[in-house]
Amino acid sequence: MSRRRVHDDDDGYDRAYRKRRRVSENQEIEDRLESLILRVGEKSTSSLESNLEGLASVLEADLATFRTKILRILTDCAIKMPEKCTIYTTLVGLLNAKNYNFGGEFVDYMVRNLKDSLKSCRWDAARYSLRFLADLVNCHVISAGSLMQLLDNMVDAAKEDGVPQVRKDWYVFAVLSTLPWVGRELYEKKEQSLEHLLISIEVFLGKRSKKHHGALRVWALDHPHPQEEYLDCLWAQIRKLRQDNWAEKHIPRPYLAFDSTLSEALQHNLPTILPPPHHDSYVYPMPHAVFRMFDYTDCPEGPLLPGAHSIERFLIEEHLHQIIEMHHLERKDCAAHLLNFPYKMKIPLDYCIVEVIFAELFNMPSPRYLEIMYGSVLIELCKLQPSTMPQVLAQATEILFMRIDTMNVSCFDRFVNWFAYHLSNFQFRWSWEDWDSCLQLDPEHPRPKFIREVLLKCLRLSYHQRIVDMMPPQFEPLIPAKPEPRFKYTMDGAGSLPETTTAHQLVVSIRQKCTPEEVLNVLKDLPNPCPEEDSESRFNPLKIDVFVQTLLNLGSKSFSHSFAALSKFHNVFKVLADSEAAQICILRNMFDLWQNHQQMMVVLIDKMLKTQIIECSAVANWIFSKEMTGEFTKMYLWEILHLTIRKMNKHVTRLARDLEEARENFPRSESDTDESDDGDGGEGGGNSSSRKRDEDASTALVDSMEEKLETAQGVQKTLFLIIFQRFIMILSEHLVRCDTDGKDFNTFWYKWTIGRLQQVFLLHNEQVQKYSSTLETLLFTQDLDPHILEVFHQFTSLRS
CATH class of the missing domain: 1.25.40.180 (Serine Threonine Protein Phosphatase 5, Tetratricopeptide repeat)
Structure with a gap:
């Protein structure tokens, strides 16, 4: 038996080895x-x-x-x-x-x-x-x-x-x-x-x-x-x-x-295939416009560019889009595959690639991938094809600039961001003199505004003196101011302000590493200039003024210093900003201090939203306040609005996801309880009551999460209502005023503002879509001016 066992074991080992x-x-x-x-x-x-x-x-x-x-x-x-x-x-x-x-x-x-x-x-x-x-x-x-x-x-x-x-x-x-x-x-x-x-x-x-x-x-x-x-x-x-x-x-x-x-092969017949019926949960691709920048006259040398209505144009563009989709995570691979296009000898490949990349970058309502991806691929293309690609890209930039007068506002923003990024990778070299004719135009005209916004973006990627040095002297009016704080309590005339002494006291206290309680103690004797009977003004604007200006000025050395100041004195902010009006007051004082440093304002507001010093609705109301009228056509203000909306959207999405996960886990608790009910008494009964408690706790947790989600969705809905209501108010006032005065309403201000309204609808279309019926009932009613109503109808038709 032992011999047979050994033999069987060996045979099993061989079988396992052969199988492996x-x-x-x-x-x-x-x-x-x-x-x-x-x-x-x-x-x-x-x-x-x-x-x-x-x-x-x-x-x-x-x-x-x-x-x-x-x-x-x-x-x-x-x-x-x-x-x-x-x-x-x-x-x-x-x-x-x-x-x-x-x-x-x-x-x-x-x-x-x-x-x-x-x-x-x-x-x-x-x-x-x-x-x-x-x-x-x-x-x-x-x-x-x-x-x-x-x-x-x-x-x-x-x-x-x-x-x-x-x-x-x-x-x-x-x-x-x-x-x-x-x-x-x-x-x-x-x-x-x-x-x-x-x-x-x-x-x-x-x-x-x-x-x-x-x-x-x-x-x-x-x-x-x-x-x-x-x-x-x-x-x-x-x-x-x-x-x-x-x-x-x-x-x-x-x-x-x-x-x-x-x-000679036998053929097969397809079975009957019927499209599945529509379901409300189905999300279909949105329509788009076909972007065209070049025709055959723009690329005179080499092979001809296929006509706009030739099927070859469609096939080439689709193939290039597929290459970008396949390799968008690796910029070098993406550029190499684009330049190795299989039929490159039959077409002006550089022109086709540049047109397709800008088509993706300018795609509405948003590009498929991060904007920086397209910029980085264009840089790689210039490196791989230095003899032709930089010239084609410069020609494309010139075309875009010359046609910028009627460019969509969202595309204008993306053009600014791309061009500033591109310049920063090529030592900020550009033939600015070719564009000096725009200096004679209205400052709100898209051409001078484009240059000003590009320089402001370049400032974020460089430093002020570099921007001054790279620009010809005649462009001085478009060069941004030096990004320095304007601390009101050290400026001319500050000595006559009664609160200046308190501000200087606060500077000394903070430098001596005082506690939040000591800050409040320094501020406590400041009088409240607002009447107490005004319920919206229960907060003390003078305390906020002195505290915000002083603290942010002391933290002005870097973003990190500012963040550390916000973090250390977070409790003081919470005490002083206990209402939306007080939060708007914080934003006004931040603006007074940092109005020459747009990036600082963007990151500070982002940080204050994250740390819940201010609410999203306060940011929206501040942006549309009268004090910000002069900033209304500047890009950074809308950058702030969109980051605020995205912050709110992410919060709602996260709560919805957490609730969905909790609901998925909850049925398992119920099934466990059912199994425990089949047991006898005694110890099983103890387990049953324990499981019942767990089930009650799970139910309470899900109910609590549902309440949080409903509250957040209510806040999100209110935020959109505030934004669209304020848009309607300022646009309607402009249209009525122009009609009364017999002036053309279609000013640069109007074009920028109506474009920003359209941008909010498109960039956040998935979230706004949920509230479209409410918006139609409360705000975008038939008695609204047709020019404003048209923007809403364009939005609703995107998924209709």
Whole structure:
């Protein structure tokens, strides 16, 4: 028995070893197959056709063992590497010709993927799945008739009633953006059906509302390039493609080399695929305007830039956008892949890249990625292509500056931020003399304002004397003041103020490291200049004045010093600022001290919001107060407003997330309680009562979290109501005043202000959308001036 046992053990060891070795070998083969599939189409000593043929043979030999793995990899490649769509459809076509059953399984797999993507709102994945299925028609894997039925079903989704227009738009866009790949094949095999499909799309586009378009344009004017709505532009490109008999020059079609092999393969019919019905939780892609900066006259040397309505322009731009999406986290890789664009010899690549990057940067309502990403990629492009890219970028900057008069306010801000960042990376060198004509314009005109705001941003990235030295003498009026504090108690005439003595006492006390209680003791004898019967003025503005000015002046050496001062005397702020009016008084005194240092004001307010010295509503009311009228067209003020709104939004989002997590955990407590009820008495009863207490505690916790969330949402709603109400008031006053005086209302001030209103709607569209019905009922009523109401209607149409 002992011998048999030893023998059995050895046999078991061998079996385990063989199993481990087999698993290891299988893993190696899987990894090799995955590498071969992923890398097909990359640079190689062999031709693409021979690589595809060889890979198809290798995969076909391994189908019996690794069928599921191969299906998954090919499907992932179809969705995650759309720029190699035709390479993978050719590979699937060759596999289908060798193994009809595998072809059928792959089609079923892709159909499931398309359905899942539509249900889970993964719109790009769904569109790439549809494109892949369409291109399989070219490879004789799928029948043209069954694809035509799928496209018809998707266009039928645009005829549904009671659903948002953005849903209809997406389904039409998905079909139109697929046609360049398969249009020629459908034209040859299903001409009547294709024509009927296009007529249905044309009817839909003719009836479609485009109220949103005005809010999404970079420039208000269509000269020299129309800022077309995206579906209108793509439709014009598809019509041009139809006129050219569906012949395009950009899509590689490796399957043409295997036509004789592929045409003999049996085809599969797609099952009936119906778009899932709309659900209120579905979030669809928002519409956008197509950005145009260049045409063929701007790039006279080298290959011609395709026309705005050529399908090649759409295909090139989409491909460049995909490269940015894939490599946006690595600026060097992103720049290198953009410059290695496969068809760079056929197009003026530098111009196409710059136009696409600015299209992303200026995308409304917000860029896809951080603004600094686009700036850093442009810097890398200039380093990698120093002979041409800097000149193209300088030309683009010149074009943007010359057209800045009608630029969207949000895009103006992004242009300022990008240009200042770019200058800081190139030693602040620029041919400023070329722009000196703008010095004769109104200071509120976008051109001089752009230069002033750029210099203010450069000041944040450098120092004042550097800015003075880099500018020609004639630009002196636009150079920002030196960012120094203006401490009122050391300025001329301060000696006549009765509170000056207290301020100087406070300076001595703080330098001697006094406690918060001692600060309050120094301030206690200051009289209150406000009448006590005024309930809004119960606070003492003189105490706040002396304390805020003195403390922030002492902490003026750096941001860190200021933060330390706020932290140490946090209790004093809480005692003095016990109402919104008192908090506004704090902000006024901070402004009086730091009005020449915009960045300091931004970071101080951010810190005071974080430490709850001031509330969000106080910041909003301060921004719209009469004292800030002179600052109203300056960028930093709106930077402060947006950081305030974002702070509020993050707070609400965090509370909602915490509540959701608590609710997910709560059902587990209930199930545990149910199990405990099945036990006997005695010790089990003790456990039951203990679990009951836990359940009660959990319920109380969830109830408490719900209350906190409701309170926070109420505060958020109030904040938006304050902001929009104040916008309406100041804009309405301006319009009435201009009408009374017989003056043109469309002044620079009005353009900046209405643009800022639009910016608040767009930048915070997800949060504002929740309160749109309240806003429509209380503020944006039909009796409001049409110019203001139009901004609200543009916003509501974004997701309608």
